[in-house]
Amino acid sequence: MPTTDEGEDCANEWNASAHDQEVRPSRLVAIASACARLHHHRLQQGCLYGKHIFVGRRAEPGFLYAESDVRFDDLEKLCRGASRERDGA
Secondary structure, three states: OOEOOOOEEEHHHHHHOOOOOOOHHHHHHHHHHHHHHHHHOOEEEOOOOHHHEEEEOOOOOOOOOOHHHEEEOOHHHEEEOOOHHHHOO
16 A cells, blocks of 8 residues: 555555545545645646545544645646636636
């Protein structure tokens, strides 16, 4: 399973596993919140695939993931998104 030195798992790998079904909704909400923060700042990740999202590993049952547990890889592909104000619409 691809991991980082900080003990994080690639989203593709944990999504395919069935051993932690109870924390899956919490992980998905944390990922969605992190993506929403990027979009709020008009930033778009052109390659937002599961292998570019890392989420911290937690063993405690009932743990709720937070946006701060999510890391993105390949941020050099981040670009400014379209906005009505900037594009003159």
